[in-house]
């Protein structure tokens with residue numbers, strides 16, 4: 001079974017690697033390893049550095065994310081990457097966003113069409129992996145998994161049972177670990193992040209994955 005799933009993931013990654021569906025996205029396509037896992041971590045979109053490393057969360061936000069995950073699972077980055085399938089709302093770097101005066105304001109948020117196009121890969125990943133737990137990292141991933149467009153304060157620190165691409169599963173929301181965000185470093189973000197990490201730590205799928 002697991003060989004069959006691994007093969008299906010490799011086939012999907014071949015399609016992903018060749019994808020050029022979004023004219024405004026900047027390649028290369030970035031995705032995690034073809035890990036057969038019941039945990040699906042969904043990030044937002046790669047930053048400008050991830051393409052050269054060929055893996056998601058390869059730069060500063062990743063350092064924070066893997067520190068959080070070590071706190072919740074006991075596993076270091078290497079082990080976490082080997083046991084959890086890491087996906088994203090969009091798999092290409094969207095480029096920088098600019099104000100009307102041409103000042104850079106951070107990474108561009110993928111538009112709805114790009115999210116929809118890339119969503120077909122997420123849908124395939126759910127179909128192949130049949131995950132039991134989604135870790136939704138950041139506002140866009142939370143919106144994709146739960147349809148939640150409100151404040152992070154209302155959703156971080158909770159676990160929801162929901163349908164995601166036709167599969168009923170648990171979703172735990174986490175803030176984006178970007179250094180540009182102060183939400184998770186100030187209250188109530190710090191406390192709510194701790195609650196989410198405690199939920200991750202106690203989840204039976206996490207316990208089984210990192211036993």
Ligand code: SF4
Pocket residue numbers: 016019020021022025029090091092114117118
């Ligand atoms: S963002 Fe997704 S759908 Fe768009 S080109 Fe990249 S891989 Fe393809």
